[in-house]
Amino acid sequence: MPAKKTTADKTKPKKTFYYRIFFDDNEAKNYMKSKLTHKQVEKYLKAYEKTHQKFINKEFVDFLKKYDRTAELIEISDISY
Secondary structure (H helix, E strand, C coil): CCCCHHHHHHHHCCCCCEEECEEEEEEECEEEECCCHHHHHHHHHHHHHHHHHCCCCCHHHHCCCCCCCCCEEECCCCCCC
16 A cells, blocks of 8 residues: 655755856856756746846846746855955
8 A cells, every 4th residue: 555645755856956157158166056947047048048148147037936936046256364
């Protein structure tokens, strides 16, 4: 007899993935976090490229927010001490 799924199984949180975004047209290097898989991000990247002449990291992450409201740009800065 198959086991019943509990409420806890249904509300299991999705994994968060972190991606390095290579230099955009402004030569900025950033990272982003998203609940989308690598395959999904690639799919949406192709859709983004069809409608945009320039690739801007912030704009791409804003575009991804249509599909994953938790998508967020992570800016990396140098620090010295």
